[in-house]
Amino acid sequence: MQDSSAHAPRWQAIVWNDPVNLMNYVEYVFRSYFGYSASKANALMLQVHHEGRAIVATGAREAIEMDVRAMHEYGLQATLRSEDA
Amino acid sequence: MARGFHIEDGGYVALLTHPERIILAQLAGDVMEMLASHNRLSPEDDFDEDHFGVEQDAEGLADPAGADDTLGEGLSSLDNRDFLHTLMARIAQPAKRPADSAILQLLPDASDDDAIAEEFRRFTEDDLRQHKSDRLRAWTQLLLDADVEADSTAQLPLVVPPAAAEATAGAMTDLRLVLADRLEIADEEDAEGVYSRVLERGEEPSAHSGDESDLPLGDTDDVDAVKELLWAIFAILGLLQESLVDCMITGLATEVTERQPDKG
Numbered sequence: 001m002q003d004s005s006a007h008a009p010r011w012q013a014i015v016w017n018d019p020v021n022l023m024n025y026v027e028y029v030f031r032s033y034f035g036y037s038a039s040k041a042n043a044l045m046l047q048v049h050h051e052g053r054a055i056v057a058t059g060a061r062e063a064i065e066m067d068v069r070a071m072h073e074y075g076l077q078a079t080l081r082s083e084d085a
Numbered sequence: 086m087a088r089g090f091h092i093e094d095g096g097y098v099a100l101l102t103h104p105e106r107i108i109l110a111q112l113a114g115d116v117m118e119m120l121a122s123h124n125r126l127s128p129e130d131d132f133d134e135d136h137f138g139v140e141q142d143a144e145g146l147a148d149p150a151g152a153d154d155t156l157g158e159g160l161s162s163l164d165n166r167d168f169l170h171t172l173m174a175r176i177a178q179p180a181k182r183p184a185d186s187a188i189l190q191l192l193p194d195a196s197d198d199d200a201i202a203e204e205f206r207r208f209t210e211d212d213l214r215q216h217k218s219d220r221l222r223a224w225t226q227l228l229l230d231a232d233v234e235a236d237s238t239a240q241l242p243l244v245v246p247p248a249a250a251e252a253t254a255g256a257m258t259d260l261r262l263v264l265a266d267r268l269e270i271a272d273e274e275d276a277e278g279v280y281s282r283v284l285e286r287g288e289e290p291s292a293h294s295g296d297e298s299d300l301p302l303g304d305t306d307d308v309d310a311v312k313e314l315l316w317a318i319f320a321i322l323g324l325l326q327e328s329l330v331d332c333m334i335t336g337l338a339t340e341v342t343e344r345q346p347d348k349g
Contacts, residue, residue, distance in 0.1 A: 020265045075258030
Protein backbone atom coordinates (compact mmCIF):
# COMPACT_ATOMS: atom_id res chain seq x y z
CA MET A 1 0.00 0.00 0.00
CA GLN A 2 1.40 3.39 -0.99
CA ASP A 3 1.99 5.69 1.92
CA SER A 4 0.82 9.07 0.62
CA SER A 5 2.48 10.80 3.56
CA ALA A 6 5.80 9.14 2.96
CA HIS A 7 7.64 12.39 3.61
CA ALA A 8 5.71 13.43 6.72
CA PRO A 9 7.70 12.87 9.90
CA ARG A 10 6.64 9.90 11.92
CA TRP A 11 5.97 10.22 15.58
CA GLN A 12 6.58 7.93 18.51
CA ALA A 13 4.63 7.24 21.68
CA ILE A 14 6.96 6.49 24.57
CA VAL A 15 5.96 4.97 27.91
CA TRP A 16 8.21 5.76 30.86
CA ASN A 17 8.91 3.70 33.96
CA ASP A 18 7.52 4.87 37.27
CA PRO A 19 7.73 3.33 40.74
CA VAL A 20 4.00 2.92 41.13
CA ASN A 21 2.61 1.22 38.07
CA LEU A 22 2.36 -2.54 38.44
CA MET A 23 4.04 -4.72 35.86
CA ASN A 24 0.92 -6.77 35.20
CA TYR A 25 -1.11 -3.57 34.74
CA VAL A 26 1.36 -2.14 32.23
CA GLU A 27 1.29 -5.44 30.36
CA TYR A 28 -2.53 -5.45 30.44
CA VAL A 29 -2.64 -1.93 28.96
CA PHE A 30 -0.33 -2.90 26.10
CA ARG A 31 -2.43 -5.97 25.32
CA SER A 32 -5.81 -4.35 25.75
CA TYR A 33 -5.27 -0.94 24.17
CA PHE A 34 -2.74 -1.73 21.46
CA GLY A 35 -3.87 -5.32 20.89
CA TYR A 36 -0.32 -6.58 21.25
CA SER A 37 0.22 -10.27 21.86
CA ALA A 38 1.00 -11.42 25.38
CA SER A 39 4.65 -11.94 24.49
CA LYS A 40 5.07 -8.56 22.78
CA ALA A 41 3.30 -6.77 25.62
CA ASN A 42 5.50 -8.58 28.11
CA ALA A 43 8.67 -7.64 26.21
CA LEU A 44 7.68 -3.98 26.02
CA MET A 45 6.75 -3.91 29.70
CA LEU A 46 10.11 -5.41 30.65
CA GLN A 47 11.86 -2.85 28.47
CA VAL A 48 10.07 -0.05 30.32
CA HIS A 49 10.95 -1.68 33.61
CA HIS A 50 14.63 -2.35 32.91
CA GLU A 51 15.57 0.43 30.52
CA GLY A 52 13.36 3.16 31.89
CA ARG A 53 11.22 3.60 28.78
CA ALA A 54 10.01 1.95 25.58
CA ILE A 55 8.61 3.11 22.25
CA VAL A 56 5.15 1.57 22.19
CA ALA A 57 3.81 2.96 18.92
CA THR A 58 4.99 4.78 15.80
CA GLY A 59 2.88 6.60 13.27
CA ALA A 60 1.16 9.79 12.21
CA ARG A 61 1.12 12.58 14.77
CA GLU A 62 -2.64 12.53 15.32
CA ALA A 63 -2.67 8.81 16.02
CA ILE A 64 0.30 9.08 18.38
CA GLU A 65 -1.38 11.96 20.22
CA MET A 66 -4.39 9.72 20.77
CA ASP A 67 -2.17 6.92 22.02
CA VAL A 68 -0.38 9.19 24.51
CA ARG A 69 -3.71 10.51 25.70
CA ALA A 70 -4.91 6.98 26.23
CA MET A 71 -1.77 6.08 28.17
CA HIS A 72 -2.39 9.07 30.44
CA GLU A 73 -5.94 7.88 31.03
CA TYR A 74 -4.56 4.53 32.13
CA GLY A 75 -2.23 6.37 34.50
CA LEU A 76 0.98 5.65 32.64
CA GLN A 77 3.62 8.32 32.12
CA ALA A 78 3.90 8.77 28.37
CA THR A 79 5.28 11.31 25.94
CA LEU A 80 5.30 11.84 22.22
CA ARG A 81 8.15 12.92 20.00
CA SER A 82 8.98 13.19 16.34
CA GLU A 83 11.25 10.47 15.03
CA ASP A 84 13.46 13.26 13.77
CA ALA A 85 13.74 14.85 17.19
CA MET B 86 -6.70 -7.42 56.23
CA ALA B 87 -8.21 -7.00 52.82
CA ARG B 88 -8.36 -10.00 50.49
CA GLY B 89 -7.49 -9.51 46.84
CA PHE B 90 -9.77 -10.06 43.87
CA HIS B 91 -10.63 -13.48 42.56
CA ILE B 92 -13.09 -14.55 39.89
CA GLU B 93 -16.44 -15.68 41.23
CA ASP B 94 -19.65 -16.21 39.25
CA GLY B 95 -18.33 -14.10 36.39
CA GLY B 96 -17.50 -11.14 38.62
CA TYR B 97 -14.30 -10.02 40.28
CA VAL B 98 -14.66 -10.17 44.06
CA ALA B 99 -12.46 -8.87 46.85
CA LEU B 100 -13.06 -8.65 50.58
CA LEU B 101 -12.79 -5.42 52.51
CA THR B 102 -13.89 -4.41 55.99
CA HIS B 103 -16.13 -1.41 56.52
CA PRO B 104 -13.33 0.82 57.94
CA GLU B 105 -11.13 -0.06 54.97
CA ARG B 106 -13.91 0.95 52.58
CA ILE B 107 -14.49 4.24 54.38
CA ILE B 108 -10.83 5.17 54.35
CA LEU B 109 -10.42 4.24 50.70
CA ALA B 110 -13.52 6.28 49.86
CA GLN B 111 -12.17 9.27 51.78
CA LEU B 112 -8.91 9.06 49.91
CA ALA B 113 -10.78 8.96 46.60
CA GLY B 114 -12.80 12.00 47.68
CA ASP B 115 -9.60 13.87 48.52
CA VAL B 116 -8.11 13.11 45.13
CA MET B 117 -11.33 14.19 43.39
CA GLU B 118 -11.05 17.50 45.22
CA MET B 119 -7.44 17.84 44.14
CA LEU B 120 -8.44 17.28 40.53
CA ALA B 121 -11.31 19.75 40.82
CA SER B 122 -9.01 22.37 42.31
CA HIS B 123 -6.86 22.23 39.20
CA ASN B 124 -9.78 23.24 36.99
CA ARG B 125 -8.25 25.99 34.88
CA LEU B 126 -11.71 27.25 33.98
CA SER B 127 -12.30 28.60 37.49
CA PRO B 128 -14.76 31.39 38.34
CA GLU B 129 -11.85 33.80 38.77
CA ASP B 130 -11.27 33.71 35.01
CA ASP B 131 -12.57 36.82 33.36
CA PHE B 132 -14.94 35.50 30.76
CA ASP B 133 -18.68 35.02 31.05
CA GLU B 134 -18.34 35.05 34.78
CA ASP B 135 -22.10 35.35 35.20
CA HIS B 136 -22.74 31.85 33.95
CA PHE B 137 -20.03 30.33 36.09
CA GLY B 138 -20.89 32.59 39.00
CA VAL B 139 -24.34 31.00 39.20
CA GLU B 140 -23.11 27.41 39.29
CA GLN B 141 -20.04 27.90 41.45
CA ASP B 142 -21.85 28.42 44.70
CA ALA B 143 -20.38 27.45 48.05
CA GLU B 144 -22.15 24.10 48.02
CA GLY B 145 -20.87 23.27 44.57
CA LEU B 146 -17.28 23.91 45.58
CA ALA B 147 -17.55 22.11 48.89
CA ASP B 148 -18.91 18.95 47.36
CA PRO B 149 -16.24 17.19 45.32
CA ALA B 150 -18.91 15.30 43.43
CA GLY B 151 -20.63 18.55 42.51
CA ALA B 152 -17.57 20.62 41.67
CA ASP B 153 -16.75 18.67 38.59
CA ASP B 154 -20.34 18.74 37.33
CA THR B 155 -20.19 22.52 37.40
CA LEU B 156 -18.46 22.88 34.07
CA GLY B 157 -20.86 20.46 32.42
CA GLU B 158 -23.88 22.20 33.92
CA GLY B 159 -22.43 25.57 32.95
CA LEU B 160 -21.90 24.52 29.37
CA SER B 161 -25.32 22.97 28.98
CA SER B 162 -27.03 26.10 30.26
CA LEU B 163 -25.35 28.40 27.75
CA ASP B 164 -26.88 29.26 24.41
CA ASN B 165 -25.00 28.50 21.20
CA ARG B 166 -23.08 31.78 20.97
CA ASP B 167 -21.92 31.56 24.56
CA PHE B 168 -21.12 27.89 24.12
CA LEU B 169 -18.77 28.68 21.25
CA HIS B 170 -17.26 31.55 23.20
CA THR B 171 -16.60 29.30 26.15
CA LEU B 172 -15.21 26.56 23.97
CA MET B 173 -12.83 29.01 22.28
CA ALA B 174 -11.75 30.38 25.64
CA ARG B 175 -11.17 26.85 26.83
CA ILE B 176 -8.98 26.05 23.84
CA ALA B 177 -7.25 29.44 23.64
CA GLN B 178 -6.44 29.78 27.31
CA PRO B 179 -2.89 28.67 28.02
CA ALA B 180 -2.55 25.53 30.08
CA LYS B 181 -0.01 25.47 32.86
CA ARG B 182 1.80 22.47 34.16
CA PRO B 183 0.35 21.60 37.60
CA ALA B 184 2.49 22.99 40.38
CA ASP B 185 1.48 20.19 42.73
CA SER B 186 3.66 17.17 41.98
CA ALA B 187 0.84 14.75 42.84
CA ILE B 188 -1.53 16.39 40.36
CA LEU B 189 1.29 16.35 37.82
CA GLN B 190 1.38 12.55 38.19
CA LEU B 191 -2.32 12.47 37.28
CA LEU B 192 -2.05 15.04 34.48
CA PRO B 193 1.44 14.48 33.12
CA ASP B 194 3.45 16.37 30.54
CA ALA B 195 3.21 14.83 27.08
CA SER B 196 6.60 16.08 25.94
CA ASP B 197 9.87 17.49 27.20
CA ASP B 198 9.32 20.20 24.59
CA ASP B 199 7.40 22.89 26.49
CA ALA B 200 5.47 24.12 23.47
CA ILE B 201 4.27 20.65 22.51
CA ALA B 202 3.45 19.84 26.12
CA GLU B 203 1.47 23.05 26.58
CA GLU B 204 -0.57 22.56 23.43
CA PHE B 205 -1.30 18.93 24.32
CA ARG B 206 -2.35 19.94 27.81
CA ARG B 207 -4.55 22.74 26.51
CA PHE B 208 -6.53 20.36 24.31
CA THR B 209 -6.66 17.29 26.51
CA GLU B 210 -6.38 18.21 30.17
CA ASP B 211 -10.00 19.11 30.87
CA ASP B 212 -11.28 15.84 29.44
CA LEU B 213 -8.61 13.84 31.23
CA ARG B 214 -9.48 15.53 34.51
CA GLN B 215 -13.16 14.80 34.04
CA HIS B 216 -12.52 11.19 33.04
CA LYS B 217 -10.37 10.54 36.11
CA SER B 218 -12.83 12.27 38.37
CA ASP B 219 -15.76 10.24 37.04
CA ARG B 220 -13.77 7.08 37.52
CA LEU B 221 -12.95 7.93 41.14
CA ARG B 222 -16.58 8.75 41.80
CA ALA B 223 -17.66 5.35 40.47
CA TRP B 224 -15.02 3.69 42.64
CA THR B 225 -16.31 5.56 45.69
CA GLN B 226 -19.87 4.48 44.98
CA LEU B 227 -18.73 0.87 44.66
CA LEU B 228 -16.94 1.08 48.03
CA LEU B 229 -19.86 2.65 49.84
CA ASP B 230 -22.46 0.36 48.33
CA ALA B 231 -22.40 -2.07 51.21
CA ASP B 232 -24.51 -3.08 54.16
CA VAL B 233 -23.64 -0.26 56.56
CA GLU B 234 -25.01 -2.14 59.53
CA ALA B 235 -22.50 -4.90 59.03
CA ASP B 236 -20.22 -5.75 61.91
CA SER B 237 -17.14 -3.60 61.27
CA THR B 238 -14.79 -6.56 61.56
CA ALA B 239 -16.67 -8.37 58.82
CA GLN B 240 -14.99 -8.76 55.46
CA LEU B 241 -17.59 -7.58 52.97
CA PRO B 242 -17.48 -8.65 49.36
CA LEU B 243 -16.59 -5.91 46.89
CA VAL B 244 -17.85 -6.98 43.49
CA VAL B 245 -16.48 -5.43 40.32
CA PRO B 246 -18.28 -6.43 37.12
CA PRO B 247 -15.76 -7.20 34.35
CA ALA B 248 -17.07 -4.25 32.30
CA ALA B 249 -16.11 -1.89 35.14
CA ALA B 250 -12.77 -3.49 35.89
CA GLU B 251 -10.59 -1.34 33.66
CA ALA B 252 -12.05 1.88 35.07
CA THR B 253 -11.61 0.54 38.60
CA ALA B 254 -7.98 -0.34 37.94
CA GLY B 255 -7.44 3.14 36.53
CA ALA B 256 -8.90 4.74 39.65
CA MET B 257 -6.64 2.61 41.82
CA THR B 258 -3.63 3.69 39.78
CA ASP B 259 -4.49 7.34 40.28
CA LEU B 260 -4.86 6.87 44.03
CA ARG B 261 -1.54 5.06 44.25
CA LEU B 262 0.18 7.73 42.17
CA VAL B 263 -0.98 10.41 44.60
CA LEU B 264 -0.03 8.36 47.66
CA ALA B 265 3.40 7.60 46.26
CA ASP B 266 3.99 11.26 45.65
CA ARG B 267 2.90 12.26 49.15
CA LEU B 268 4.88 9.44 50.74
CA GLU B 269 7.88 10.30 48.55
CA ILE B 270 8.06 6.85 47.04
CA ALA B 271 10.53 7.77 44.33
CA ASP B 272 11.57 4.41 42.97
CA GLU B 273 10.73 0.73 43.10
CA GLU B 274 12.98 0.15 46.11
CA ASP B 275 10.99 2.67 48.09
CA ALA B 276 7.76 0.92 47.08
CA GLU B 277 9.15 -2.49 48.06
CA GLY B 278 10.19 -0.97 51.37
CA VAL B 279 6.62 0.14 52.04
CA TYR B 280 5.17 -3.30 51.31
CA SER B 281 7.78 -5.03 53.51
CA ARG B 282 7.22 -2.62 56.32
CA VAL B 283 3.45 -3.01 56.19
CA LEU B 284 3.72 -6.83 56.07
CA GLU B 285 6.14 -6.89 59.00
CA ARG B 286 3.88 -4.70 61.04
CA GLY B 287 0.97 -6.95 60.19
CA GLU B 288 2.81 -9.98 61.56
CA GLU B 289 3.56 -8.34 64.93
CA PRO B 290 1.02 -8.80 67.69
CA SER B 291 -1.20 -5.80 67.28
CA ALA B 292 -1.23 -3.23 70.04
CA HIS B 293 -4.79 -2.59 69.00
CA SER B 294 -5.99 -6.18 69.09
CA GLY B 295 -9.72 -6.15 69.50
CA ASP B 296 -10.00 -2.99 67.42
CA GLU B 297 -12.32 -2.96 64.45
CA SER B 298 -9.67 -3.17 61.81
CA ASP B 299 -6.15 -4.20 60.96
CA LEU B 300 -5.50 -0.69 59.70
CA PRO B 301 -3.10 1.28 61.91
CA LEU B 302 -5.73 3.80 62.99
CA GLY B 303 -3.57 5.81 65.34
CA ASP B 304 -3.77 9.38 66.46
CA THR B 305 -4.32 11.42 63.32
CA ASP B 306 -2.50 14.39 64.84
CA ASP B 307 0.60 12.24 64.86
CA VAL B 308 2.43 12.63 61.54
CA ASP B 309 4.05 9.20 61.85
CA ALA B 310 0.69 7.57 62.53
CA VAL B 311 -0.80 9.20 59.46
CA LYS B 312 2.16 8.05 57.41
CA GLU B 313 1.72 4.48 58.70
CA LEU B 314 -1.91 4.58 57.66
CA LEU B 315 -1.10 5.91 54.20
CA TRP B 316 1.54 3.22 53.75
CA ALA B 317 -1.02 0.59 54.70
CA ILE B 318 -3.53 2.04 52.22
CA PHE B 319 -0.86 2.12 49.51
CA ALA B 320 -0.16 -1.56 50.18
CA ILE B 321 -3.85 -2.51 50.23
CA LEU B 322 -4.47 -0.70 46.96
CA GLY B 323 -1.46 -2.45 45.44
CA LEU B 324 -2.83 -5.82 46.52
CA LEU B 325 -6.28 -4.98 45.19
CA GLN B 326 -5.04 -3.63 41.89
CA GLU B 327 -2.61 -6.43 41.18
CA SER B 328 -5.20 -9.10 41.88
CA LEU B 329 -7.84 -7.23 39.89
CA VAL B 330 -5.49 -6.97 36.91
CA ASP B 331 -4.77 -10.71 37.12
CA CYS B 332 -8.54 -11.26 36.77
CA MET B 333 -8.65 -8.81 33.85
CA ILE B 334 -5.81 -10.59 32.07
CA THR B 335 -7.65 -13.87 32.48
CA GLY B 336 -10.61 -12.06 30.95
CA LEU B 337 -8.51 -11.10 27.93
CA ALA B 338 -7.60 -14.73 27.30
CA THR B 339 -11.25 -15.73 27.63
CA GLU B 340 -12.25 -13.14 25.05
CA VAL B 341 -9.83 -14.57 22.52
CA THR B 342 -10.98 -18.12 23.21
CA GLU B 343 -14.60 -17.15 22.80
CA ARG B 344 -13.88 -15.38 19.54
CA GLN B 345 -12.28 -18.44 17.94
CA PRO B 346 -15.50 -20.21 16.88
CA ASP B 347 -16.49 -17.15 14.83
CA LYS B 348 -13.49 -17.42 12.56
CA GLY B 349 -14.45 -19.06 9.32
